[in-house]
Amino acid sequence: xxxxxxGLKTLDFAGTKETVYERGDWPLPKLQDYFKNDTLALIGxxxxxxxxxxxxxxxxxxxxxxxxxxxxxWKQAMEDGWVPGETLFPIEEAIKKGTIIMNLLSDAAxxxxxxxxxxxxxxxxxxxxxxGFSIVYKDLTHVxxxxxxxxxxxxxxxxGRTVRTLFKEGRGINSSIAVFQDVTGQAKEKAIALGIAVxxxxxxxxxxxxxxxxxxxxxxxxxxxxxxxxxxxxxKVLRANGHSPSEAFNETVEEATQSLFPLIGExxxxxxxxxxxxxxxxxxxxxxxxxxxxxRPVFEKLYESVKNGTxxxxxxxxxxxxxxxTDLAKELKEIDxxxxxxxxxxxxxxxxxxx
Ligand SMILES: NC(=O)C1=CN([C@@H]2O[C@H](COP(=O)(O)OP(=O)(O)OC[C@H]3O[C@@H](n4cnc5c(N)ncnc54)[C@H](OP(=O)(O)O)[C@@H]3O)[C@@H](O)[C@H]2O)C=CC1
Ligand SMILES: CC(=O)[C@](C)(O)C(=O)O
Ligand SMILES: [Mg+2]
Ligand SMILES: [Mg+2]
Numbered sequence: 001x002x003x004x005x006x007g008l009k010t011l012d013f014a015g016t017k018e019t020v021y022e023r024g025d026w027p028l029p030k031l032q033d034y035f036k037n038d039t040l041a042l043i044g045x046x047x048x049x050x051x052x053x054x055x056x057x058x059x060x061x062x063x064x065x066x067x068x069x070x071x072x073x074w075k076q077a078m079e080d081g082w083v084p085g086e087t088l089f090p091i092e093e094a095i096k097k098g099t100i101i102m103n104l105l106s107d108a109a110x111x112x113x114x115x116x117x118x119x120x121x122x123x124x125x126x127x128x129x130x131x132g133f134s135i136v137y138k139d140l141t142h143v144x145x146x147x148x149x150x151x152x153x154x155x156x157x158x159x160g161r162t163v164r165t166l167f168k169e170g171r172g173i174n175s176s177i178a179v180f181q182d183v184t185g186q187a188k189e190k191a192i193a194l195g196i197a198v199x200x201x202x203x204x205x206x207x208x209x210x211x212x213x214x215x216x217x218x219x220x221x222x223x224x225x226x227x228x229x230x231x232x233x234x235x236k237v238l239r240a241n242g243h244s245p246s247e248a249f250n251e252t253v254e255e256a257t258q259s260l261f262p263l264i265g266e267x268x269x270x271x272x273x274x275x276x277x278x279x280x281x282x283x284x285x286x287x288x289x290x291x292x293x294x295x296r297p298v299f300e301k302l303y304e305s306v307k308n309g310t311x312x313x314x315x316x317x318x319x320x321x322x323x324x325x326t327d328l329a330k331e332l333k334e335i336d337x338x339x340x341x342x343x344x345x346x347x348x349x350x351x352x353x354x355x
Contacts, residue, residue, distance in 0.1 A: 020205075035193070035197065043067070045077045063087065064082075065089070099124070101125055103129050108316050131212060137212070137309055140313060145181060154195040164199070175203050177203045178206050216312075217303055226295075231252050235249065235253075248340070249343040250347060254348075263275055
């Protein structure tokens with residue numbers, strides 16, 4: 001199925017040839033040797049900082065964390081065993097000590113802190129992102145890296161929480177990699193090695209622009225925004241037609257997450273369809289194109305909103321506020337308090353494995 005040449009595999013993805021890099025080509029001694037003279041300075045300790053930082057540390061690399069002193073992240077980093085003055089520092093100090101600067105601040109914070117951070121990214125250091133955001137939307141973020149450093153990207157395609165759990169299970173998340181600036185000639189190899197270091201299993205090559213467009217689009221679409229909207233619409237129609245909350249929840253969310261969607265994950269849509277009744281198959285085959293047609297214009301609009309920077313502007317404005325945590329929490333609480341998710345709590349509490 002694939003040809004192996006010096007650690008890269010060319011695979012056929014539905015008729016398109018693409019290059020993939022894998023962990024198997026980076027045994028731990030090689031990885032440790034590759035980074036033996038480096039200090040990975042991980043700036044920011046949100047979901048990704050946590051997952052990538054702990055994985056790189058467990059891989060035996062020299063990792064330090066830089067966050068605002070006494071903020072929420074500082075506390076969380078200490079809980080995870082990062083020690084103030086040894087492996088945990090204020091942002092600017094960590095950057096000074098690091099050779100590879102992994103900017104895992106929130107995208108809004110990357111832009112806000114850039115004027116302080118930029119002068120510290122000196123020749124010889126490497127600048128690393130997990131999102132194309134700051135670089136691609138430079139007209140809005142004003143993040144323009146110095147010309148004499150390598151600028152690379154490793155973007156795990158999943159939550160930082162699963163970056164950690166998949167690594168601990170000996171698996172590894174899929175990540176995208178890209179090079180924006182290569183001054184050493186080593187940028188791509190460094191991106192690959194760092195991708196493995198932070199816990200990826202497979203690395204897929206892309207560009208900063210393709211990564212950020214697809215990422216912003218996907219999370220607003222099917223992964224998060226789209227699924228919440230679709231679940232809610234289905235649930236509300238069931239309720240309006242006299243179905244109980246438990247019935248509406250079971251038929252919308254519980255069956256999806258506990259039974260049918262994992263089958264898609266394991267073996268694809270065709271497999272899931274075949275695992276359901278012929279009655280279900282006939283109806284789903286008829287209705288899928290209707291849903292596609294109804295959703296297509298929404299997805300077109302969303303992609304445009306990503307591409308023209310509208311989504312970026314909103315994110316920078318909202319998440320740049322000092323109250324970003326409580327502002328987000330307020331709206332998330334509104335979701336948590338929707339009847340559908342309240343009903344879900346009771347349904348989940350009845351699962352055989354619920355404590
Ligand atoms: N979450 C995920 O799973 C994924 C994220 N990414 C990307 O990884 C990067 C990090 O994302 P994520 O881990 O989710 O982190 P968040 O977006 O949740 O950002 C959290 C970090 O940003 C810091 N921060 C926020 N505002 C400021 C500020 N004004 N000044 C200084 N620090 C600030 C926080 O510190 P404090 O606690 O002090 O506020 C915290 O350490 C982003 O580029 C994101 O797009 C990529 C793939 C998946
Ligand atoms: C987890 C992930 O990849 C997201 C949804 O794009 C994000 O958290 O930004
Ligand atoms: Mg993503
Ligand atoms: Mg994202």
